[in-house]
Amino acid sequence: MMVSMNSETSRQIARGIAGALLLAAIWELSARGLKLPAYVLPSVSSILSGMVSDAGNLFAAAQFTAAEALAGYAVGCLIGMAAAVLITMIPAARAVVLPLATAINSVPVVAYSPLVLLWFGMGMASKIVMVAIAVSFTIFLSTIAGLDRVDRRSVDLIRSFGASRLAVLWRLRLPTALPLIIAGMRVSTVRSVLVAIVTEMLGAYGGLGWVIYQAVLQIDFVKVWAAIIVASAISLAFFGAISFIERRYVFWK
Amino acid sequence: MLNRRNVLAAFAAAAIGLQGFGMSAAPASAQDIIDASLRLKWLTQAQFAGFYVALEKGYYKEEGINLTINPGGPNLLTENLVATGADTFGLSGGTDSVFAARDKGMPVVCIGVSHQQTPFVFVSHKDGSVQKVEDFKDRKITTWFTGANHVLSAMLSKVGVDPKSADIQPQQVSVTPFVDKQIDVVTATRYNELYVINQRVGKDNLNLFVPEDSGVSFPRDTLIVSEQTATEKPELVERFLRASVKGWKEAFANEKEAIDIIMKIAPTLDRAQQEFMLKEVKTLMVAGKASTDGLFTIDKAAVGSANDLLAQYGVISKPVDLDKAFNSSFIDKIPAEEKRL
Amino acid sequence: MSGIKASAASLPVFSTGRVYAAIKPILWLTLGLAVIEATVVLFEIRPYYLPRPSAIAANIVATPGAYISGLWRTVLETALGFVAGSVFGVAIAIVFHRWTLLRELFFPLFVVSQTIPVIAFGAVVVLWFGNTLFAKAVISFYISFLPVTVNTLLGFNSVDPRQVQLMRSFGAKDGQILRRIYLPAALPQLFVALKLASSLALVGAIVGEWFGDTTGLGVLLLQAMYNENVVGIWATIVVSACLGMGLYSLVALAERRIVFWGNEQ
Structure with a gap:
């Protein structure tokens, strides 16, 4: 069983890499073949050499952005799950919290950025807050959907045996909800890095978004793409890590 | 409209002679x-x-x-x-x-x-610690890292201040940190940010540092x-x-x-x-x-x-x-x- | 049944209970706004942190045309992007589900594509799609389709393979199995994603308007942001929130109708 799992995983990885190589080849060929100028599309090879020559800077920026995204992600997940559990435990709160959360989330995250920058300054705090806002709602919605998936009859059955609300939550609702929660967490990984980068573009002391912003203004498109590729790598690693946890602990159950 | 054009053309012709006349007459055909x-x-x-x-x-x-x-x-x-x-x-x-x-x-x-x-100036509070360009040393300054930072560096170098000795940070969309005196010097375009700062701090409470005064033009x-x-x-x-x-x-x-x-x-x-x-x-x-x-x-x-x-x-x-x-x-x-x- | 409900609602019936149910949210909203207003006035909160709700309302009322035309423009972009993103998201999920090779080759790239901040590529977007409403819809589409794909695939995976085998043994075709088993099974997860996609599509439309446009909520937001017009920022946030909630409610309404219909089958 374990062996087949591994061979499947390695096949997926191999194919993922093959897909990326295919894209890179098409990209390189069209950039060179059509002689596209760098401000339209730089070739993959020039981006890679740009990444190598600027590795130190990019690495520092990547660490900065990753730290913001991770911190915001953790805070956002906790808030999202806590809020979902809370309104499941206290049905009366649902009528208040759900519309409120919907309202807050339906405002594009970027709209809050000037306010958040104003309130939390240009440092890491504002990015962490922005990421947390963006992530918490995704997690909140997924968790609610998951917790609601429980069969009403099962709840009634367990409760007839004298189980408390908390026990129902822990024994029944959370395990049932887990696949959906993790799916939400998986989607949020990508969003967290993105929101951190977009907020950095509006004002920051460092990070990949800051590098991109500066590079656009200095017309250094190779650097823009280099930073984008580093950002994608972070998101992908993050996404991969959550997918790994998901496969290991959720479907394994 | 056409009349005004012709008057303008005539005026230009009278002022600068034939060359001007030919110039103004040329685009009149707008087919x-x-x-x-x-x-x-x-x-x-x-x-x-x-x-x-x-x-x-x-x-x-x-x-x-x-x-x-x-x-x-x-x-x-x-x-x-x-x-x-x-x-x-x-x-x-x-x-x-x-x-x-x-x-x-x-x-x-x-x-x-x-x-x-140069459409931007550097601004400090009149009751603050920065009264002249030399005072920028060791102070908190925010500016745009899109060219204004180099103007600032040049201004500082001219008065013998090492630009590295000032704490220069990128400027965000808001001038509120300056208004709240969290930073000492802010960069402002004359036509936009300066208006907001004037409104919130008062025109008379500000020192303006003009790049041209330091011999830098942008x-x-x-x-x-x-x-x-x-x-x-x-x-x-x-x-x-x-x-x-x-x-x-x-x-x-x-x-x-x-x-x-x-x-x-x-x-x-x-x-x-x-x-x-x-x-x-x-x-x-x-x-x-x-x-x-x-x-x-x-x-x-x-x-x-x-x-x-x-x-x-x-x-x-x-x-x-x-x-x-x-x-x-x-x-x-x-x-x-x-x-x- | 829903038809009866709809026609009953349109009848001029003045039962007090129904009237109360209809105005209850408005009452709560008014109360909430009054509390905020009082708090701001009492504690003398600076408008830079929180302006009075009445000041925000006054701002919108002062130039209603700008907000209405901005709202309309953003609605169109969002709607186009959302519909395209949802259809494409489900279609890609079906393709990826059917052909594992394609999924394993390209799914990681789809994820990667979502990590690219479109805001860094303003020039490229304008270059490729011009200064049109369509360009904004493309961005809206681009950032809203992946959650739909991910959740639809998740829904497909929850299908019991034995059920599929059973249907196949009765000679059911792929299309039938898709319609009868996979799609209904994916509906709950799909709607979770659609709710997210509706707000993402709005984000896309607004960010899209940052690439040089004259109307739209994104333009109003930028203008207010860079002029430090905090009341204007809040006014635009309020209008965006109304729009976002409207979209969300529409999807939720569709969910109630369609998931109900799905279960009935």
Whole structure:
């Protein structure tokens, strides 16, 4: 069983890499073949050499952005799950919290950025807050959907045996909800890095978004793409890590 | 309209002779209307009033141009859009962005400079610790890392302060940290941020540090076209400039109407702020060489000093060939009398 | 049944209970706004942190045309992007589910594509799609389709393979199995994603308007942001929130109708 799992995983990885190589080849060929100028599309090879020559800077920026995204992600997940559990435990709160959360989330995250920058300054705090806002709602919605998936009859059955609300939550609702929660967490990984980068573009002391912003203004498109590729790598690693946890602990159950 | 044109043409002819007459008469045939677009560096506001006035009053139409004005936005680089042909004309960041574009091999040419002087100043609180440029040492300063930081470095170097000794941080969209005295020196454009700071701190409570006072000049708001347009359609460029100059003169002659036109397009703007902006923009546009040679004059000396400054700080790999990057032949074809206010 | 409900609602019936149910949210909203207003006034909160709700309302009322035309423009972009993103998201999920090879080759790239901040590529977007409403819809589409794909695939995976085998043994075709088993099974997860996609599509439309436009909520937001017009920022946030909630409610309404219909089958 374990062996087949591994061979499947390695096949997926191999194919993922093959897909990326295919894209890179098409990209390189069209950039060179059509002689596209760098401000339209730089070739993959020039981006890679740009990444190598600027590795130190990019690495520092990547660490900065990753730290913001991770911190915001953790805070956002906790808030999202806590809020979902809370309104499941206290049905009366649902009528208040759900519309409120919907309202807050339906405002594009970027709209809050000037306010958040104003309130939390240009440092890491504002990015962490922005990421947390963006992530918490995704997690909140997924968790609610998951917790609601429980069969009403099962709840009634367990409760007839004298189980408390908390026990129902822990024994029944959370395990049932887990696949959906993790799916939400998986989607949020990508969003967290993105929101951190977009907020950095509006004002920051460092990070990949800051590098991109500066590079656009200095017309250094190779650097823009280099930073984008580093950002994608972070998101992908993050996404991969959550997918790994998901496969290991959720479907394994 | 036609009458005014003729009067203007006659006036120009009388003033400068035959050459002027021939020039003004040439575009009067408007049977072939050319579609073109102007990409601004930012959203619609009084900073660009003259172009909107020219459009509204049909000056571009008279010159045979069916012009669309496209606003700019964050991370939208005017040079890029003009180089690729997505837009015909551009009002781009300034000499700094033109140099950077040329340095990266973008085929764009500057055909006119709008703001003859550095449009931004450095501001400190009058009751604060920064009273002169020497005081910038060890202080908290925020500025834009898009050229203003190099102006600041040059200003500091001139008075013997090592730029590294000041705590220079990138500036965010808000001037609130300065208003709250969390930072000592803030960068402000004369036409925008300075208005907000004046409103919130009071004009009399501020020290302004002007780059020109330190012998540093950084002309901004440059009109650009692609090399292709410049070589293949020189008459289009000329006609565009003539209509634009006319629009700006009209805007300055009738500021209320110009602001009306802007407010019609962007009604949520603060009218008082826009009026302030137009006045400040006027000061910047008629400063220096423009006071004698007229609007959009390219002051090669000022542009050259900005070129040297950017090369010195390594923003561009080497000084750019000025004559290739800045082509004043188009704007010079319009007689100075027509361009002067 | 829903038809009866709808016609009953349209009848001029003035039962007090129904009237109360209808105005209850408005009552709560009014109360909430009054509390905020009082708090701001009492504690003298600076408008830079929180302006009075009445000041925000006054701002919108002062130039209603700008907000209405901005709203309409953004609605169109969002709707186009959302519909395209949802259809494409489900279609890609079906393709990826059917052909594992394609999924394993390209799914990682789809994820990667979502990590690219479109805001860095303003010029490219304008270059490729011009200054049109369509360009904004493309961005809206681009950032809203992946959650739909991910959740639809998740829903497909929850299908019991034995059920599929059973149907196949009765000679059911792929299309039938898709319609009868996979799609209904994916509906709950799909709707979770659609709710997210509706707000993402709005984000896309607003960010899209940052690439040089004259109307739209994104333009109003930028203008207010860079002029430090905090009341204007809040006014735009309020209008965006109304729009976002409207979209969300529409999807939720569709969910109630369609999931109900799905279960009935």
